[in-house]
Amino acid sequence: KLQLKHGSHRVGKRTDAVMAKWRGYGLGQFIHWGLYAIPGGEWNGKQYNGAAEWIRSWNGIPKSTYDSLIYKFNPVNFNAEEWAATAKQMGAKYVTITTKHHDGFCLWPSKYTNYTVANSPWKKDIMKPLIDAYDKQGIDVILYFSVMDWNHPGWRYDIKTKEDSIAFEGFKQFTRNQLLELLTLYPTAKGLWFDGTWDKSWVKQAAFADELETEMRKLRPGLIIGSRFRADENGKRHFDSNGVLMGDYEQGWERKIPNKIEDVHGNDWDCVMTVPENQWGYNKAWKGHIKTTNELLEMTAKCVSLGGNFVLNFGPQGDGAIRKEEKQLAAQIGDWMKTNNEAIYNCEYAGLEKQDWGYFTKKTGSDKLYMIVFNVPVSGALKVKLPANTSIGKSYLLAQPAQLLNTEEISGTEYFIHLKNTAAGKPFVVVLEPNAKK
Numbered sequence: 001k002l003q004l005k006h007g008s009h010r011v012g013k014r015t016d017a018v019m020a021k022w023r024g025y026g027l028g029q030f031i032h033w034g035l036y037a038i039p040g041g042e043w044n045g046k047q048y049n050g051a052a053e054w055i056r057s058w059n060g061i062p063k064s065t066y067d068s069l070i071y072k073f074n075p076v077n078f079n080a081e082e083w084a085a086t087a088k089q090m091g092a093k094y095v096t097i098t099t100k101h102h103d104g105f106c107l108w109p110s111k112y113t114n115y116t117v118a119n120s121p122w123k124k125d126i127m128k129p130l131i132d133a134y135d136k137q138g139i140d141v142i143l144y145f146s147v148m149d150w151n152h153p154g155w156r157y158d159i160k161t162k163e164d165s166i167a168f169e170g171f172k173q174f175t176r177n178q179l180l181e182l183l184t185l186y187p188t189a190k191g192l193w194f195d196g197t198w199d200k201s202w203v204k205q206a207a208f209a210d211e212l213e214t215e216m217r218k219l220r221p222g223l224i225i226g227s228r229f230r231a232d233e234n235g236k237r238h239f240d241s242n243g244v245l246m247g248d249y250e251q252g253w254e255r256k257i258p259n260k261i262e263d264v265h266g267n268d269w270d271c272v273m274t275v276p277e278n279q280w281g282y283n284k285a286w287k288g289h290i291k292t293t294n295e296l297l298e299m300t301a302k303c304v305s306l307g308g309n310f311v312l313n314f315g316p317q318g319d320g321a322i323r324k325e326e327k328q329l330a331a332q333i334g335d336w337m338k339t340n341n342e343a344i345y346n347c348e349y350a351g352l353e354k355q356d357w358g359y360f361t362k363k364t365g366s367d368k369l370y371m372i373v374f375n376v377p378v379s380g381a382l383k384v385k386l387p388a389n390t391s392i393g394k395s396y397l398l399a400q401p402a403q404l405l406n407t408e409e410i411s412g413t414e415y416f417i418h419l420k421n422t423a424a425g426k427p428f429v430v431v432l433e434p435n436a437k438k
């Protein structure tokens with residue numbers, strides 16, 4: 001084991017109540033919104049092929065032209081309560097909102113830069129009404145913050161010269177000032193979701209970032225910070241040089257989901273996912289495969305079955321409205337969650353692997369098992385193999401608890417659960433109340 005000054009400061013999961021609540025969220029919403037939503041992936045009739053929130057990096061739009069989008073930021077259809085109500089309808093328990101993406105535009109009136117909503121036609125703070133609206137819906141807020149800031153003159157991709165070093169020192173103080181400002185202005189925020197921390201300039205700041213993380217945790221006890229914020233003194237990110245997770249949960253699952261429990265190394269984690277293949281900010285043309293409700297429900301079930309949370313991204317339009325496709329998804333996911341959220345909220349890895357028919361989850365603090373079924377076998381019988389010394393007390397559809405299902409013991413701890421209706425046409429949940437085997 002290497003002696004590290006700036007590696008992880010904790011081995012194993014956090015055991016406090018704030019993190020236990022985070023662990024049980026199951027389903028979250030991500031919001032990517034900023035100046036990039038105005039062009040929406042297109043400029044002068046030409047489409048940008050990358051992710052819409054990265055359009056500034058494209059040579060199809062001059063940087064100065066992009067930067068002056070601040071003077072066009074006037075989202076007349078922005079309605080914080082509507083956004084929060086959409087998340088509530090979907091069944092999200094937390095939301096991660098971009099305060100500042102890579103372009104450096106701040107959705108709050110930061111006093112450390114002029115590149116904020118305060119100097120746009122909109123003038124007003126966006127973050128406060130959003131946080132208040134989500135708080136009112138009982139949805140916890142996590143603040144997304146991009147360290148990389150293309151607007152700040154002190155930003156560097158690497159520190160190669162004395163000038164770089166002097167400039168970046170100023171940038172580091174600016175970053176610290178903004179983070180302490182966010183935590184002070186928005187005290188109900190439960191955590192920070194860091195991005196834009198992969199470049200060498202920041203990776204080389206192990207001591208500074210470690211100290212800043214400690215300062216933020218002192219300012220806001222219980223603050224949740226992911227593995228993406230800082231590197232250790234050897235430049236190791238997400239996991240330090242001893243392979244121990246940095247921060248409170250793993251943030252490596254961006255647009256991908258672990259396949260087996262070993263992949264999550266006993267850590268907390270969440271998966272953040274786009275509806276199109278790779279568009280976080282609003283893109284007028286949603287090209288390629290657009291994930292369906294059933295796909296997104298299966299991703300949610302898969303994440304919870306492996307002890308994580310699933311966070312679905314919304315990219316509101318430049319005028320502040322949420323696009324109809326995203327509203328439809330929220331309504332359809334919410335419809336399913338209304339009936340089945342008992343198998344998602346406050347559930348964890350059941351110690352049982354993925355099955356042909358779908359996924360197991362287990363209620364935290366209870367023996368209750370849930371079978372989230374996506375593929376009904378032609379036999380209409382779901383095969384389950386329970387851990388040793390357990391048998392099935394009773395099983396029933398979560399949607400029809402009074403109707404017990406016929407459970408046939410095959411051998412030992414293997415059973416067939418015979419479904420009455422094999423043409424559900426949509427995912428459903430079977431509840432197993434196990435007995436200790438006599």
Ligand SMILES: C[C@@H]1N[C@@H](C#Cc2ccccc2)[C@H](O)[C@@H]1O
Nearest residue numbers: 032051053054101195254272280
């Ligand atoms: C959460 C997501 N992280 C950001 C990114 C990225 C990225 C950076 C380099 C190479 C590939 C992807 C996206 O813009 C979005 O904010």
